[in-house]
Amino acid sequence: MAESTEQRIQERIRQEAQWLLKSGDVELVIGFERGTLPLRAAPVFIRDVADVERLIWGPFCENSLARYLVGLKGRKAAIVAKGCDTRAIVALMVEHQVEREQVVIIGVPCRGMVDWRVVARRAPGEVLAARWTDETITVEGEGFTKRLRRQEVLYPSCAACTHPNPVIHDALVGESVAVWSDDAYAQIAAFEEKSPAERWAYFEAETSRCIRCYACREACPLCYCEECFVDHTTPRWIESGVTPGGLQGWHIGRAYHLAGRCVSCGACQRACPMEIDLVYLTGKLNKDVQELYGFEAGMSPEELPPLATFAPDDRELLRK
């Protein structure tokens, strides 16, 4: 069987990692390794050239590794980055959290990440093994083999993605992919069509399942505050418990803090153990920011997010 695009990418990632570690250009390479479960990959920090064979690439490399960059404290690292992850790196550079010289970006043209929960649900039994090609994913368990089309089991953020190719990179480890989504905001537009009562009912139902584990926050590359507003206790900004006030307060606050900063990677939603729809909130704010200011986060290292800029001659001020 012909080698898949992703196998070639995996080889290239290993070559880059080997070269970078050997030359001493970086202290570590942040990538993915095989997960302990058939439908998972795991982030890994590779420090030793001997370990580069652990690096993998495939449809389950779903985490945004950019979230590890802020914690590096000046150590120089290489990072395996999908299109969305490179946008996160750019956004972090714009916000002065990451220095360009500090990271070597191994850019990966991405075919979209596969939602392992959806795959598990489509299988007639427990999935014990998985293999894939560029177009399909085949899962196996006791007494069954099932093949699925990857495009049908992508994460919602990946299905809607309009930037699968890296926007910035030091090495590009594959051919650019053709963009499959023609409208990043199709799902958001559908949400906007609903009545305010329907929108509220959806928000209320989704947030009611939240257990306040903050996996969404911790997985997000742009949530790097040293002290999150929900952790502030003097005074406490929102209710502490899993009450409607506490849960809705958290979700509204989280989304608003990301307004015009979210790079639509979907890492928040993938991390959520309660399968809460999170990306429609940040997506709506992204859409608003794009419509009002023509700005998309993480696309240019020169351009500041609209909500982080101030001009004395702002025409909004002149209106008074």
Added chain:
Amino acid sequence: MTMKKVAKENIDAFISRLLKDYTVCAPARVAEYVTFRQITAPEEVVWDRLDTRQSPKAALLPQTEVLFEYERSADSIVLRPSKNGEGKQVLFAVRPCDVQAIGVLDLVFDTPEHPDVYYLHRRERTTIVGLGCNRPLSTCFCTSVGGGPFRKEGSDLFLTDIGEAYLVEVLTPKGEGLLAGTDLAEVDESDVAAAREMEEAALARLAPVVEIEGIQQRLEAMIDAPFWEEVQATCLGCGVCTLLCPVCSCFDIVDEGTMSCGVRVRNWDTCQFCVYTLEASGHNPRPSIRERMRQRVMHKFDYYLVNEGMLGCVGCGRCVRLCPVNLDIRELLIEIQAA
């Protein structure tokens, strides 16, 4: 111990009768997953899923619980106890690992020195119907941590799926109390043999993945090991593992309201959060993920053994399945034993 059986076509009638007298918490669908929640009809029970998202822990220890209300006027403070009803509940179709976890909760909240009245109020009104695991998942590891797919300890009634019927084992008077009016059939040798076969088949899928013997001593010697620095690298520091854990029971007490009135609530807390150990001075004795991750492992596999004589892990696999970065506690334990 009495052993009976109930035909599968009669099980819904049994649950319907329970629903008349009890609040029933069982594995049921929520959104796209299955989790323990209160049910209102027997058809809501999902029988064949072992990977319930949350255990029935919240039925005994709600994630947010009002302890009392307070109201202050110029010359007095009025405290009103929380309205925890007198209703009884059944935790239904609970897997042995989750029942084992309730056993650990009992050790923590029901001590002679500090009986927790809120927990005990619910616990005393709770009856547990266990359900054996015919087909354990690849993420299950109960046999590594002192459990088993048909461990009956802690259940009041225990059900085993033997095909056309459920074998019903009555383990306590409380359990017997649930059966009044239920169409029970006598058990013959072939039923007992079928149950034994189920158990053997399940056990065959559950070869222990890690040797727990001696892990406590090993951990004691590892408190400052570089190991923790290495394994914590990719941990996000979220609370998925601990908040989904059926054993974890740490809580925080908060006053919600104003100076004049409000409520005192108890919320689940987790050692994985920075604020868990943050002191009023600003000092944090567990300043980074390294210390917090170590604490989680130490508590479960060292301190619980010392303090309670039981492990703080029952091998349910929830943290394994749902860690956002696939940090697998089984791998961690194997590495600790190999260290």
